[in-house]
Amino acid sequence: MAEKMALAKAINESLRKALESDPKVLVMGEDVGKLGGVFRVTDGLQKDFGESRVIDTPLAESGIVGTAIGLALRGYRPVVEIQFDGFVFPAYDQIVTQLAKMHARALGKIKMPVVIRIPYGGGIGAVEHHSESPESLFAHVAGLKVVSPSNAGDAYWMMQQAIQSDDPVIFFEPKRRYWDKGEVDPEAIPGPLHKARVVREGTDLTLVAYGPMVKLCQEAAAAAAEEGKNLEVLDLRSVSPLDFDSIQASVEKTRRLVVVHEAPVFFGSGAEIAARITERCFYHLEAPVLRVGGYHAPYPPARLEDEYLPGLDRVLDTVDRALAY
Amino acid sequence: MTVESTAARKPRRSAGGKAGATGTGTETAAEATGAAAEATGTGAKRAPRTTRAAARKGTAEPQLVQLLTPEGKRVKNAEYDPYVADVTPDELRGLYRDMVLTRRFDAEATSLQRQGELGLWASLLGQEAAQIGSGRALRDDDYVFPTYREHGVAWCRGVDPANLLGMFRGVNNGGWDPNSNNFHLYTIVIGSQTLHATGYAMGVAKDGADSAVIAYFGDGASSQGDVAESFTFSAVYNAPVVFFCQNNQWAISEPTEKQTRVPLYQRAQGYGFPGVRVDGNDVLGCLAVTKWALERARRGEGPTLVEAYTYRMGAHTTSDDPTRYRHDDERAAWEAKDPILRLRRFLEASNHTDEGFFAELEAESEALGRRVREAVRSMPDPDHFAIFENVYADGHALVDEERAQFAAYQASFADAPEGGN
Numbered sequence: 001m002a003e004k005m006a007l008a009k010a011i012n013e014s015l016r017k018a019l020e021s022d023p024k025v026l027v028m029g030e031d032v033g034k035l036g037g038v039f040r041v042t043d044g045l046q047k048d049f050g051e052s053r054v055i056d057t058p059l060a061e062s063g064i065v066g067t068a069i070g071l072a073l074r075g076y077r078p079v080v081e082i083q084f085d086g087f088v089f090p091a092y093d094q095i096v097t098q099l100a101k102m103h104a105r106a107l108g109k110i111k112m113p114v115v116i117r118i119p120y121g122g123g124i125g126a127v128e129h130h131s132e133s134p135e136s137l138f139a140h141v142a143g144l145k146v147v148s149p150s151n152a153g154d155a156y157w158m159m160q161q162a163i164q165s166d167d168p169v170i171f172f173e174p175k176r177r178y179w180d181k182g183e184v185d186p187e188a189i190p191g192p193l194h195k196a197r198v199v200r201e202g203t204d205l206t207l208v209a210y211g212p213m214v215k216l217c218q219e220a221a222a223a224a225a226e227e228g229k230n231l232e233v234l235d236l237r238s239v240s241p242l243d244f245d246s247i248q249a250s251v252e253k254t255r256r257l258v259v260v261h262e263a264p265v266f267f268g269s270g271a272e273i274a275a276r277i278t279e280r281c282f283y284h285l286e287a288p289v290l291r292v293g294g295y296h297a298p299y300p301p302a303r304l305e306d307e308y309l310p311g312l313d314r315v316l317d318t319v320d321r322a323l324a325y
Numbered sequence: 326m327t328v329e330s331t332a333a334r335k336p337r338r339s340a341g342g343k344a345g346a347t348g349t350g351t352e353t354a355a356e357a358t359g360a361a362a363e364a365t366g367t368g369a370k371r372a373p374r375t376t377r378a379a380a381r382k383g384t385a386e387p388q389l390v391q392l393l394t395p396e397g398k399r400v401k402n403a404e405y406d407p408y409v410a411d412v413t414p415d416e417l418r419g420l421y422r423d424m425v426l427t428r429r430f431d432a433e434a435t436s437l438q439r440q441g442e443l444g445l446w447a448s449l450l451g452q453e454a455a456q457i458g459s460g461r462a463l464r465d466d467d468y469v470f471p472t473y474r475e476h477g478v479a480w481c482r483g484v485d486p487a488n489l490l491g492m493f494r495g496v497n498n499g500g501w502d503p504n505s506n507n508f509h510l511y512t513i514v515i516g517s518q519t520l521h522a523t524g525y526a527m528g529v530a531k532d533g534a535d536s537a538v539i540a541y542f543g544d545g546a547s548s549q550g551d552v553a554e555s556f557t558f559s560a561v562y563n564a565p566v567v568f569f570c571q572n573n574q575w576a577i578s579e580p581t582e583k584q585t586r587v588p589l590y591q592r593a594q595g596y597g598f599p600g601v602r603v604d605g606n607d608v609l610g611c612l613a614v615t616k617w618a619l620e621r622a623r624r625g626e627g628p629t630l631v632e633a634y635t636y637r638m639g640a641h642t643t644s645d646d647p648t649r650y651r652h653d654d655e656r657a658a659w660e661a662k663d664p665i666l667r668l669r670r671f672l673e674a675s676n677h678t679d680e681g682f683f684a685e686l687e688a689e690s691e692a693l694g695r696r697v698r699e700a701v702r703s704m705p706d707p708d709h710f711a712i713f714e715n716v717y718a719d720g721h722a723l724v725d726e727e728r729a730q731f732a733a734y735q736a737s738f739a740d741a742p743e744g745g746n
Binding site: 052057058060062063065066067068069070071072073074075076090093094097098101102103104105106107108109110111112142143145165166167194240241242243244 | 499503509514521523527529531551557716717719721722723724
C-alpha cells in the first residue's frame, strides 16, 4: 500500500528491505551505524541488522570503496555511503581504475554489484565541499552506471534496482530534496531503472532534468503556463545510460530543448545531451539546445549559491531565449 | 600505545616474542622498538644505505629471519623451524623445481618481448624464493591478490603461465577467471589490491571461514595511501589477511630509502599488528614466516605484515634501463645470495638430489619454455568486437548503440575492392 514519506526515509526503507531480503547486502560508510548517517538515511539499520551488516568504517573513502570491491569479490553486495559529494575524490581512483573495469578485465567472469550512495548538490547553505554535483565525472567512465532520483517513490525503487544490479551504480541522492515527501508504494511494479519519465506533458519546449532540478523544472513549467507557454518536463532519472530515445521523442514533438542541472555547464551532462539530440533531431529543432547550470568556478560560499545554482528565473529566461528562435 | 587502545579488536592470543617481529598484540611500542634494536645486534645482513640512516638508528639494519644461508646452510630458528619441520626432501625438491621453472618461464617471457611477441614484460628474476616460499604456504581455499610481477605465485596457484602473458601481449587486460584458482587478476595501479584483499578477508571473516587472504605489494607501493588504509581497515576489523611486501630495493629507479625512513616491516607496529622481515631469497624462511602469518589469520588473530627482503635482479620492466640509476656491483653482491643457488647447495649437501634430478628438471624447463613460446606465438588477436564485450554485466544502451555503429562502419569496407583502385 502506498505511503507518504520523505525521500530520505524512502531510501532508508529501501535499504531495510534489501538487508531483509538478501543476507549478502551490506551497508557501509562513515557514521552510518549508531548515528544513522549525517542525514539519518541509514537510521536504525545497525540496531536491527547488527554491526556486521551495517558497518561504521574508518574515515577513508578509498578504503571504503576498495574494501567494498573485495567484499563484492567474496560474494557480498555492499551499499557504501560517501558522506558528501566533495568527499568522493579520495575514492575516485578505486572507482575508476578498479571498480569500473573489473568485470571487463576478468572477461566477464566476475561481477561488481557495488552501490555507491552520494548525497549531492547544493541549496542547503552548506560549507565548502558539501554542495557539489560531480555526476559527469562518473558518467564519463565506462563500466559505471549513474542514477539520481528526484522523488521519494523513485528513490525507493531505484535503490532496490541499483542493489539488484550486477554493475556498479553511483547513486546520487538530491540532498536538498531529502525532506520532500512523496508517495512510496512498495507493492508497485517499477519501470526500468534507466528509463526517463515525462512528469509534465507539454507542446512548446522540453525541459530535461534529473535529481534536485526536476522539481525546479516543474515549478518553471507551472510559471510558464501562466504566461501561456506549454512546457514538457522530462525526469531523466539516469545519467548513464542516458535515455536518449525518450528525449528524442519529446523533442520531435516540442522542437525545443533546455537541459537543467546544478553541475557546471562546461562538459556537463547537458553538453552530451545537446550534441546527441542535435544529431538525432537536427531537422526537428527550431532552436539550439540550451543549457542552464553551474558556472566554471568553484562552488561558491553558501551566501552566493543562489546566484550560482539554476533558479526559477534563470530557467525561465533560458526558456524565453529558446522560444525566441 | 597498545593495540587495545587504538583498534576495535581483541586478539585471542599474543603472538609476541618473534625474532625480528614488532608490534604484536600486547607489547608496548617502547618494548617493540627495544626488541627490534636488540635484534639488530645479531644478524645484520646489509649496511645502511646512507650514513645518515645509520646515525639516526645508531645500528645496522634489523635482523632477518633466515633458515637457509646464501651458502646453503640450514640455520636453526626456534620460532619458525616448526613451520617447516614437516617439509620432506620431496617437497624441498618441489620448491627447487618451482623456482627453476618460474625463472625459466620468466626468461622466456623476456625473450618473447625482445622478439616483439610481447609488448612488455615485468621480470621476477631474483624474487623466486619470496614468491614460491609464500605461494607454497597457501591452501587452495586461500585467496591471492597479486601485483603484476607475481609469476611465481601464479605458478603455485596453478594458473597456466601462458595465461599471464595475454595482457603483456595486448590481447586482454586480465584474461583468467580469478575464482578458478583463487588468484585475482594482476593489478597495475600500485597498492590498489591491498584494499581488495582486506575487503575479501573481511568477507571471509563474516562467512566464518578459516581461509586466509594474502596481498602482494612492493616497497614502492608501501608509500601509497591505499596500503596505509588497508592496514587500518584490516587492523580495525581484525581481517584474516597477510600483507606480503617484497622489498626488492627498487621502485623503478627509486631506492627504498625514497619510500621510507624505517624498515618497512616496522610500519605494522603503528597499526597494532605484527611485522616481520624475512630473507626474501631464502625459500624456506619465506615458507615458514608466511605459514606462521597465515595461521595467525586463520586463528582469528588478524593481519600480519611480512617484508621479504630481496632484490630485483633485472630491470623494472623490459622498457626500463637500470644502468641509469644503479651499479653492477650491487647486483653482483645479490647474485651471491641467489635464491635458487642456495637451495641447490643445501639439497646437494644433504644428498637429497642426484644428477638425474637436475637433468630431468633441465629437460622439463626447456619443454616449458617451448610450450610458452608456442602458446604466445599462436595467441590470436582478439575479435574487434571484444572492445564492447563485458563493459557491463547487465548491458548499457550506449555500448549497444556504439557497437552497432562500429559494426556498420566495419561492414562499409565489405564492398570495397581489394587493394584499392
